[in-house]
Amino acid sequence: MTTTGTTPPPTPVPGEVKPRRAIPRREGGAAPGAGQANWVVRLALVVLCFLWIVPTLGIVITAFRSADAANTSGWWTVITSPLDFTQYTLSNYSQAWNEGMGNAFINSFAVTLPATVIPIMIAAFAAYAFTFMQFPFRDVLFVIIVALLVVPNQVALVPLLRIYGDVGLTGQFAAVYLAHIGFGMPLAVYILRNYMSTLPKAVIESAKIDGASHFKTFWRLIVPMSVPALASFAIFQFLWVWNDLLIALLFLGPGDKEVVTVTVAGLVGAQNQGWQLLTAGAIISMIVPVLVFVSLQRFFVRGLTAGSVKG
Amino acid sequence: MIRLINALLAIVGGVGAALLLFWILNKLVELLPTKWEERLKPWVFIGPAVVAIGFFLIYPAIRTFILSFANAQSTAWVGTENYTDLLGSSEFRNTLYNTLLWIAVVPAATVAIGLGVAVLADRLGPRSEKLSKSIIFLPMAISGVGQATIWRFIYEARPEGEPQIGLQNAVWTALGFDPVAWLQVSTLHFNSFLLMIILIWAQVGFSMVLLSAAVKGVPVDTLEAARIDGANERQIFFRVIVPQIWATVITVFITVLISVMKIFDVVYVMTNGNFNTDVIAVRFFNELFRNGNNGRASAIVVMLMIAVLPVIVYQVRHFRAEEAAR
Numbered sequence: 001m002t003t004t005g006t007t008p009p010p011t012p013v014p015g016e017v018k019p020r021r022a023i024p025r026r027e028g029g030a031a032p033g034a035g036q037a038n039w040v041v042r043l044a045l046v047v048l049c050f051l052w053i054v055p056t057l058g059i060v061i062t063a064f065r066s067a068d069a070a071n072t073s074g075w076w077t078v079i080t081s082p083l084d085f086t087q088y089t090l091s092n093y094s095q096a097w098n099e100g101m102g103n104a105f106i107n108s109f110a111v112t113l114p115a116t117v118i119p120i121m122i123a124a125f126a127a128y129a130f131t132f133m134q135f136p137f138r139d140v141l142f143v144i145i146v147a148l149l150v151v152p153n154q155v156a157l158v159p160l161l162r163i164y165g166d167v168g169l170t171g172q173f174a175a176v177y178l179a180h181i182g183f184g185m186p187l188a189v190y191i192l193r194n195y196m197s198t199l200p201k202a203v204i205e206s207a208k209i210d211g212a213s214h215f216k217t218f219w220r221l222i223v224p225m226s227v228p229a230l231a232s233f234a235i236f237q238f239l240w241v242w243n244d245l246l247i248a249l250l251f252l253g254p255g256d257k258e259v260v261t262v263t264v265a266g267l268v269g270a271q272n273q274g275w276q277l278l279t280a281g282a283i284i285s286m287i288v289p290v291l292v293f294v295s296l297q298r299f300f301v302r303g304l305t306a307g308s309v310k311g
Numbered sequence: 312m313i314r315l316i317n318a319l320l321a322i323v324g325g326v327g328a329a330l331l332l333f334w335i336l337n338k339l340v341e342l343l344p345t346k347w348e349e350r351l352k353p354w355v356f357i358g359p360a361v362v363a364i365g366f367f368l369i370y371p372a373i374r375t376f377i378l379s380f381a382n383a384q385s386t387a388w389v390g391t392e393n394y395t396d397l398l399g400s401s402e403f404r405n406t407l408y409n410t411l412l413w414i415a416v417v418p419a420a421t422v423a424i425g426l427g428v429a430v431l432a433d434r435l436g437p438r439s440e441k442l443s444k445s446i447i448f449l450p451m452a453i454s455g456v457g458q459a460t461i462w463r464f465i466y467e468a469r470p471e472g473e474p475q476i477g478l479q480n481a482v483w484t485a486l487g488f489d490p491v492a493w494l495q496v497s498t499l500h501f502n503s504f505l506l507m508i509i510l511i512w513a514q515v516g517f518s519m520v521l522l523s524a525a526v527k528g529v530p531v532d533t534l535e536a537a538r539i540d541g542a543n544e545r546q547i548f549f550r551v552i553v554p555q556i557w558a559t560v561i562t563v564f565i566t567v568l569i570s571v572m573k574i575f576d577v578v579y580v581m582t583n584g585n586f587n588t589d590v591i592a593v594r595f596f597n598e599l600f601r602n603g604n605n606g607r608a609s610a611i612v613v614m615l616m617i618a619v620l621p622v623i624v625y626q627v628r629h630f631r632a633e634e635a636a637r
Contacts, residue, residue, distance in 0.1 A: 041431050045439075048428060049446045052512065055461045056450070058478060062464070074476050110318035118325040119363075125333060126360035135353035141361070146630045147623045148368055150565070152573040154595055154612050156371035158378055158605050162385075173314075174321065182367020185360055197637075214352060215337050243454030245576040246592075250600060261456040265580050268460055275464065275476065282460040286453050293452035297445075304517070305524045 063279040064088050070276035092280035099277075101284045103256070104263040108242055108288075110173045111252075111259055115180035115241040116234055122181075123188030123233070124226065128218050130189065131196040132204055142193070148186040156183070157250060164251060175251040176259075180241045188233050191303060195229035196222060232303025235296050239289050260285035329359060372616075379609035383602075393610035406589040409503055413574060413590060416504070418567040420511050422560055425518025429526050430548065432519075444523070448516035455513075455576030462509045463581060468492040497587040506588060509577050514570065518563045525559035526552060565622055572618060591615055 061075045069087040078087065097105075129135070130142055160179060161170070169175040199222070207217045223230075245261040254262055264285050267278045293300065336355040340348050382389050397403045428447055432440045450458065467477030468490050475481040480490045494502050529552055537551045553560075575592040578584060584593040591611060599608035 041434055045428070045431050045435070045443050049443050052447050052450070052515075054478070055465055055512070056453075058464055059461050071476065073474050074478070074481050076478070076481075106314050110314045110321075113318050114321040114325055117322045118329065121326060122329055122359045122363065126357040129353045129356035133353040133356065135350075138353070141357070143627055143630065145364070147627050148364065150569050150619060150622050150626055151368065151372070152569070152592075152612075152615055152619065154573060154592060155375050155616060156368055158599060158609050158612065159371040159374035160367070161599070162605075173318070177321070179367060182363045185363045186368070189360055213341075214356070215334075218356075239452060243456075245454070245456050245579070246596065250596075261454050261576070264454075264456045264460060265576075268456075268463060268580050275467075278460060279464070282457050286457045289454065290449070290452045293449075294445075297448075301520055304520055 059279040059282055062275055063092055063283050064090070065092075065276055067092075067274050067276045070279075071274050092276045093284065096277050096280040096284060100258075100263050101260065101281050104258050104260045105284060107173070107252075107257055108259040108261075108285075111176045111180075111248065112238060112241045114173075115177035115184070116238045118177070119181045119184050119188050119237065120230055120234060123185060123192055124223060124230065125218070126189045127192035127196050128214070128222055130193045131199075132217075132222075133214070145186045145189050149190060153183050153247065157247075161250060170251060171253065171255070171257060173252070173257065176248055177241070179247055179251065180237070180244070183247075184233075184237045184240065187236065191233045191236075192226060192229050195226055199225055228299065228302060231296070231299040235292060235300045236303060238292055242289050332359065375609045375612050378605050379613045381606050381609075383604040383606050385605045389606065393606045394614075397607060397610055397614075402589075403594065405587060406584075406591060406594045409500065409587070409589060410572070410591045412500060412503055413507060413510075413571045414568065417507050417510050417514075417571045418564045420507075421514045421518045421567045422522075422564050424511065424515045425563065426522045426526075426560070428515065428519045429523035430552075433523065433526055444516075444519065447519055450513045451516045453513070456580050458509050458513050459577050459580035462505075462512075463494075466493040466505060494582055494588075495586045500587070502582070502586055503588050506578055506581055509581075510571065510574060514567050518567065521559055521563050522556060525556035529555045565625070569619070569622065572615065 058075050061078055062070050065075065065078070065087055066089045078084075081087075130138060156179070164170045164175050169178075203221060203225075204217060207221055212220070243261065245265060248259045248262050249265070252258060252262070254266055258266075264278070264281050267281050333355065336358070337352070340351045340355055343351065378385050379393055380388055380390060428443075432443050435443065453461070464476075465478045466480075467475075468480050469475050469477070471489055475484050475490055479493060484490055493505055496502050533551055533555070534547060537547050542550070573592050574590055575596060578588060578590050578593045579596065582588045584590070584597065591614070595608050595611045595615070598604045598611060
């Protein structure tokens, strides 16, 4: 998982929790002690949540403060004078947008969208074969894919940089998204195959009896039934590619085609322009993944738990 | 605008080309006698995925291994010189030591805090549970660069006498001390620990979500049986809940471990490995990109792969066991 990006979206590792359907579980997350939290528990959680949100709050507030205010007084001073509107401004965003972030924002889409959409179908075909077809070396191939889930992308970068240089791909969006298609493929096949293997085999058998070819069964039955898993992978891949710095830095670098992570990393390095601009740029770079994450969290969490905690 | 249209064209073209490829191959295979059709069709289905993985992961990995025995421009063989040079320099040994520190601290801390939050939040009402979990989960959506920006602002230092705009120095000077450039304090690897806090902050949400699902999956009757037998809450937690979620604990630990071993963006943006905070992935990037030394960069990756090998073995064994139980 990765992680993230930094967080490289995490690589789901196959989990070990076996399905325990026969044993009664707690309904809807009601714990044995649900609602029994005493004040110590509540206080501990309030403190934790406070610690977790404060760092982000700092840059959110700073991005709305004037250059003068942001660089001469702490952002927390707005709490004592929140109604002093002279300290607030929206101009940081327009300035950051016009000084490179707007361009990078569009570039990020140009890299992330193909890297997210293209591998889905390729992986879905492969996952179908791994689940519903018999062929030699099937299990060996799948074990290799499972092993590749934890292999760091760095193993591929030295030769790829050279190959890209030879064919003139360095500095093109395609250099980045093609690499991400390759790097994301093991996770995509793994997630989809795990999901497909939970689909009822009887449906596929009856389609076969009705004379449907594999191609038809795949399109008409399996793809529509696999939408939740397709969505889980798409979200992982989107966050991973959008938030990636290493591959974008190597294959696109800073310049006209730089993506948001590269721009913000550059702003951090050249800090003479002040915190109000850097924080506004950082927020522009975060807004899309945060929106995707918040609105599609359900699929994301399902992907996480399906990849690692089955049952 | 043209870029976006190009991106859309790439999507349509990429998806369309792949579809067309599948369709044509499928039709071609269907022309064959049934026996051959049955034999070849699986390869049509997995072909493009296998080619992508082979070209972008397996072939380059083998190449990297070979290049690690060649010089900076990959024009001549140098034997094991890249390895002996790297391991012989105290600077690189420091890089390895830092990476080991990360490995020792971050996965364990992430699991412990995540488990703590999962268990505590489980006792809240549904609404406050959801809210507190969302707050802790959110940093996962933020890129490493964004995380680094957020925390650089916390650690920001201004000269003595000026108002401190970094939170840590504001608290520190309010307590009567002189401001400190925290990221440059390498005594006892203090600044490395400050960087680790960032990754822990970002990954606890992931750990909490998985562990929370596992804790909720613990059957109630085992808890009740323990309670009837007179176990207190602490005993129930350590002797009943923890053993039953141990598999998930390992899963989370390994996932975080892998992201720690290849941690790049946070360190790159915060210090670029200066002030004795270098880690293996940042060193790799600087050897490859700054110094253009393919040989050394490859040797670093091979060492990283050797370190990851036990995890791969575990991963495969574990997968096998799980498939057998299916």
